[in-house]
Amino acid sequence: MAQTHADMKSNWRNLYGNAHVRLAAVPRAGGLISAFNSNVDAVIKIRGSHVKKYFQELGLKKEKLLVPGKPFIETPEDLFRGFLRCFRAGIAEEWLIHNIETFRWMENKIGYDKLQMGGQGGIIANTAAVCGVNPVYVHCASLPQTQAELFLDLDNLLAFDSQGSPAKACSIRRSEDALIHWILEFDAADKVVWENEEWVCPKSNRFIASYDPLNIKLHIDRGFQEGISKIQDNLGFILLSGYQMLTHPLPDGASGKERIDESVKTVKKWKEQFPQSILHFEFASTQDRGIRKHIVESLVPIVDSIGFNERELIDVLNVIGEESLANQCDQKTNSVNLFQGLHKIFKATNCTRIQLHMFGLYITISKKNAPINPQDNREGMMMAATIAAAKAGTGTIYQKENLLWAHGKEVSDLAIRELQNLAEYIGEKHGANELLETGYWEEKDFDLVAVPTIIVDQPVTLVGMGDTISSLSLIGARAK
Numbered sequence: 001m002a003q004t005h006a007d008m009k010s011n012w013r014n015l016y017g018n019a020h021v022r023l024a025a026v027p028r029a030g031g032l033i034s035a036f037n038s039n040v041d042a043v044i045k046i047r048g049s050h051v052k053k054y055f056q057e058l059g060l061k062k063e064k065l066l067v068p069g070k071p072f073i074e075t076p077e078d079l080f081r082g083f084l085r086c087f088r089a090g091i092a093e094e095w096l097i098h099n100i101e102t103f104r105w106m107e108n109k110i111g112y113d114k115l116q117m118g119g120q121g122g123i124i125a126n127t128a129a130v131c132g133v134n135p136v137y138v139h140c141a142s143l144p145q146t147q148a149e150l151f152l153d154l155d156n157l158l159a160f161d162s163q164g165s166p167a168k169a170c171s172i173r174r175s176e177d178a179l180i181h182w183i184l185e186f187d188a189a190d191k192v193v194w195e196n197e198e199w200v201c202p203k204s205n206r207f208i209a210s211y212d213p214l215n216i217k218l219h220i221d222r223g224f225q226e227g228i229s230k231i232q233d234n235l236g237f238i239l240l241s242g243y244q245m246l247t248h249p250l251p252d253g254a255s256g257k258e259r260i261d262e263s264v265k266t267v268k269k270w271k272e273q274f275p276q277s278i279l280h281f282e283f284a285s286t287q288d289r290g291i292r293k294h295i296v297e298s299l300v301p302i303v304d305s306i307g308f309n310e311r312e313l314i315d316v317l318n319v320i321g322e323e324s325l326a327n328q329c330d331q332k333t334n335s336v337n338l339f340q341g342l343h344k345i346f347k348a349t350n351c352t353r354i355q356l357h358m359f360g361l362y363i364t365i366s367k368k369n370a371p372i373n374p375q376d377n378r379e380g381m382m383m384a385a386t387i388a389a390a391k392a393g394t395g396t397i398y399q400k401e402n403l404l405w406a407h408g409k410e411v412s413d414l415a416i417r418e419l420q421n422l423a424e425y426i427g428e429k430h431g432a433n434e435l436l437e438t439g440y441w442e443e444k445d446f447d448l449v450a451v452p453t454i455i456v457d458q459p460v461t462l463v464g465m466g467d468t469i470s471s472l473s474l475i476g477a478r479a480k
């Protein structure tokens, strides 16, 4: 008898039933390195009425604010040019602040509502540690008190001091330079009125203005390298991120590509030192095409696992000669097109495990006989989806008691539809399959796992969602 939509949802609710068992086993999954980018996120809600005040004070002219110009910040005017661009279109962008005076101006004039842990590396470290990964070693290009205080006060969350000795990350005071990313949030339907114009914001989103002279060149701390080299135990995971801020050339004229090559040398050493570990790379939104291509050519060949969202997957297709498939995915961003994109990337990179987290569905393709089998991948992905929903629903998973907030909730209708469409497409091309019922599909040369997710209708936060999903899918897969 054909399954009804309600049957499918209840089947998936049952399959999700073990998320808490996996979470309880996380301390046995092995230790972790989270490198390279951690920074301070200074979050502030900017209202249209506020902006007007700054425009007045700075004597800004409409024509100057509306020119496209360069996507970075030298003056306060550039800051508002970028902000207005995102506000008017309801889009998210991140621009770098190149000028220390403008950074100081922002510190004095803009301020913030709250400081929180930022950067993929920092977010992953806190998340892994609260879930019980033991130990977590987090790389920080700079670790002044403002940054250290944002690390959770946990005995299993460690960083290295300037002598290369391990200590609780939250207790270290190393250097004075805080690397600050302003997250300027704005609300749908808010208005900016200026010089007889009225701009209405179509969608709530954020503009990020980052002052980060170290992470933008993928600076690697010497103390961290020395400290890691002395670790005697084995580790289960090396998680890499932070390459997305690189440009070629760098703002100071040096080579961005060389910075990638430099990191590859360090990472290769870690792989030799920790032969049991899985080396995962989180792509993130990498604007510079040359950097993106170089990542695919020189870093991806040494990693065991890659993670990205739908936008980042399209960006990768664009640098591996798959422009038309990239356009297809861009125009119809659905599970069927994205699966085809994912498969192309799997073939082009020959990576052992690649995972897409799209809205409503996570899909992992892995090689036959990969170190992580499809069953474990599926359990890890469901644990990640449960905890990601907790983050969206409660606003923070940095309190242990929030982690299982979504346990027992149903997967969303949209998620089931995306999975159903994918199962039908595979059915037409390759014959009968049980993807919809089990999440598994086996091909000659790869295994596929697809998991529909729990969607929270009014998320309290979405910052750092991708980082959370990718890292926890992998950690959960090895937690047994």
Ligand code: GLC
Pocket (backbone or CB within 6 Å): 039, 040, 041, 094, 117, 118, 119, 120, 181, 208, 210, 463, 464, 465, 467
């Ligand atoms: C980017 C931003 C960082 C933010 C992160 C969230 O890396 O630079 O400030 O915390 O995205 O994923």
